[in-house]
Amino acid sequence: MNKKRRGNKESAEGRKIVMATKEQTSVSEQFRTIRTNIMYSSVDKPIRSVLFTSATPGAGKSTIAANMAIAYAQAGKRTLLLDADLRRPTTHYTFEVMNRIGLSTAIVSDVELVDLVKHTDYDMLDLITSGPIPPNPSELLSSKRLEQFMNTLNIHYEMIIIDSPPLLSVTDAQILSKRADGVVLVTNVENNNRNQLLEAKDLLNRADANIIGLLLNQRDVRSGGKDGYYYYESASEKSWQHNLKHKTP
Template identity: 60%
Template sequence: MFRKDKHAYTSGPRQLIVEKEPKSPVSEQFRSIRTNIMYSSVDKEIKTVLFTSATPSAGKSTTAANVALTYAQSGKRTVLVDADLRRPTMHYTFELTNQRGLSTAIVNDMPVENILRETIIENLDVVTSGPIPPNPAELLSSKKMMHLLKTFSMHYDMVIIDTPPLLAVTDAQVLSRIADGTVLVTDVTGNNRERLQDAKALLEKADANILGVIMNNKKMNTKNDNYYYYYGSDES
């Protein structure tokens, strides 16, 4: 097993409702997403799941982080990889330094153990994006990136990957080819059916295994109150 950086974590994670309010209806919905992913394939084990969106501000990054947390809480050794090399957020979410990460591992052949970060959450490690490179798509489509994902998959029960929006750049489309499954996140308050269809077409063109769509900010009714499926985010 890898030796990981135990000193990069500064304080508690931000915006992780599954950690802050584990009994809330929203946290239960994230656990339902985890269960749906687990049972989405009968013949093939799903170990690497990519989260993306059609456009920015859909909440994909916070969704990916919370789903990763549910896997860790269930006892699965989980690594959350920030593969958004254009507008990364995981180092902010987990209050980590970002001088090194995915981009430095690819460019400099840095050992995997040098970019893995332990969190205070049991079973959950994080790989931040590292410095933003001038050529994200080229890095993510490289053989080194494919090797990194295979390495993570060998040493973890679950690999969650956060990527940029599909309609903005090709990064998510590139990675969806090698991930076991892809989840598309959309904010229903700004939902555009045509854009979702375009995003779906791009994933199909890449021969991605589309596991489903998460509808953010969808109002749900209960006997006692109304709540939102997802508490919202202003990140990409």
């Protein structure tokens, strides 16, 4: 518990979006496949908000959330990327926008949505950054105001992609899982640990979260980590058992 998050110095430089073009690159194709898999993961109740979280820091949540948001926007869905990591937010770096106001501002004060939302260079994709880092993120995220704010966002957007902190460090993602139709657990193949994944899954289950998938994020070591590699499994018990048995060290 309370493991230190990776001390990577964040800046716009070094954070990249791979869904930048409509080209049929294999990585972009993988994000489109994940989008399709998420759609099929729930037939009766369409998934309109997905929380991306992980057991431990640095799994690639923010990278995946940003690229998935673009994948949804490119599919013609009115999409919002919501940076709900109120501790180590990065979406404002990724999209190179200001973070003077954002989610934390919306929770503690009355701000018009139009003043909060940042349009991105991608058609159909809006962004709400974290806003200033508050002293009490968990309290803010479990507030009634956050619930009301999410209800408002649900009216305006067809898909909301939520970025969050890791589960085993703080309770934020567990709290946020109640506000999302589905949760995808991201794990970095390099630092994969079966017990931590199971612990994370347990925390989500205890929060009654709808875990819809496990996403393995693998840096391509041959290209010096330049290209990503993403593998999505649905959250059926069978897949989980398979993943945890065969895909973790």
